[in-house]
Amino acid sequence: MSEIVLEGRNLVRDYHIGGGLFSSGRVIHAVKDVSFKVEKGKTLAIVGESGCGKSTLARIITMIDAPTAGELLIDGDKVDLVKDGLTPEMRRKVQIVFQNPYGSLNPRQKIGDVLGEPLLVNTAMPTAERRDRAMQMLLKVGLGPEHFSRYPHMFSGGQRQRIAIARALMLNPRLLVLDEPVSALDLSVQAQVLNLLADLQDEFDLTYVFISHDLSVVRYIADDVMVMYFGEAVEYGGRDRVFSDPQHDYTKTLFAATPRADVESIRARLARRAA
Numbered sequence: 568m569s570e571i572v573l574e575g576r577n578l579v580r581d582y583h584i585g586g587g588l589f590s591s592g593r594v595i596h597a598v599k600d601v602s603f604k605v606e607k608g609k610t611l612a613i614v615g616e617s618g619c620g621k622s623t624l625a626r627i628i629t630m631i632d633a634p635t636a637g638e639l640l641i642d643g644d645k646v647d648l649v650k651d652g653l654t655p656e657m658r659r660k661v662q663i664v665f666q667n668p669y670g671s672l673n674p675r676q677k678i679g680d681v682l683g684e685p686l687l688v689n690t691a692m693p694t695a696e697r698r699d700r701a702m703q704m705l706l707k708v709g710l711g712p713e714h715f716s717r718y719p720h721m722f723s724g725g726q727r728q729r730i731a732i733a734r735a736l737m738l739n740p741r742l743l744v745l746d747e748p749v750s751a752l753d754l755s756v757q758a759q760v761l762n763l764l765a766d767l768q769d770e771f772d773l774t775y776v777f778i779s780h781d782l783s784v785v786r787y788i789a790d791d792v793m794v795m796y797f798g799e800a801v802e803y804g805g806r807d808r809v810f811s812d813p814q815h816d817y818t819k820t821l822f823a824a825t826p827r828a829d830v831e832s833i834r835a836r837l838a839r840r841a842a
């Protein structure tokens with residue numbers, strides 16, 4: 568039977584803005600009644616334009632923010648930030664990789680220390696073992712031993728994203744939330760990082776939530792696709808079905824607006840790399 572790692576049930580997130588003594592302000596419905604399930608080892612891509620609620624949903628899934636209503640389940644366990652708080656074990660299960668890794672890497676920390684830090688903070692692992700694990704992960708993401716003692720500014724964008732991925736994997740998470748992880752990279756580097764993510768997913772049986780506005784990338788990486796529009800999931804289903812037979816008018820418009828050449832060129836490049 569399939570194992571469900573992540574489930575959202577009727578998730579809602581409202582933001583109350585403004586308001587004061589004589590007015591009640593305004594409510595923004597950032598996420599409206601969104602439900603999904605992600606099986607172990609699979610990738611759910613969340614697609615949509617700026618402001619549609621992708622980042623809000625990412626914050627709920629990574630347990631940074633609590634939903635206004637609905638339930639989030641990780642490995643079948645209900646997450647209740649308000650009542651129960653989070654156990655360290657629960658926190659370890661979900662990690663996030665952002666679009667701009669430079670912003671999340673401490674410029675004064677050598678890469679070996681960047682990778683060792685999650686172990687230092689969350690485990691009682693001895694220093695030598697921490698260093699070994701950090702070195703192993705560095706090699707896993709395609710960097711070399713010579714990179715261990717270098718600082719973040721000494722790396723290219725693609726290499727920094729590899730470091731961010733390695734750091735996210737240090738605590739053996741079950742689920743990675745990848746928030747536009749290749750959007751800031753050149754096309755050829757995008758393909759390399761996407762291939763790396765696919766390899767790591769196979770090797771560690773990882774489950775991914777992949778947030779993107781780029782349909783060519785989504786088509787390559789996703790098993791299931793959820794299209795968001797003004798906080799609603801207007802389309803949700805298997806990748807091939809969603810791409811070949813979109814049901815909602817917004818999805819049809821979104822797909823029609825993506826230049827076909829972009830889709831074809833990246834697919835051809837990825838196919839050549841895989842061959």
Ligand SMILES: Nc1ncnc2c1ncn2[C@@H]1O[C@H](COP(=O)(O)OP(=O)(O)OP(=O)(O)O)[C@@H](O)[C@H]1O
Pocket residue numbers: 582583584595596597615616617618619620621622623624
């Ligand atoms: N902390 C907040 N307070 C008030 N409104 C917010 C807050 N965070 C998000 N919003 C609003 O909720 C809606 C969804 O925002 P969200 O950042 O989730 O969208 P997004 O699809 O991730 O956009 P982008 O790709 O530009 O980050 C937007 O209208 C946004 O202005």
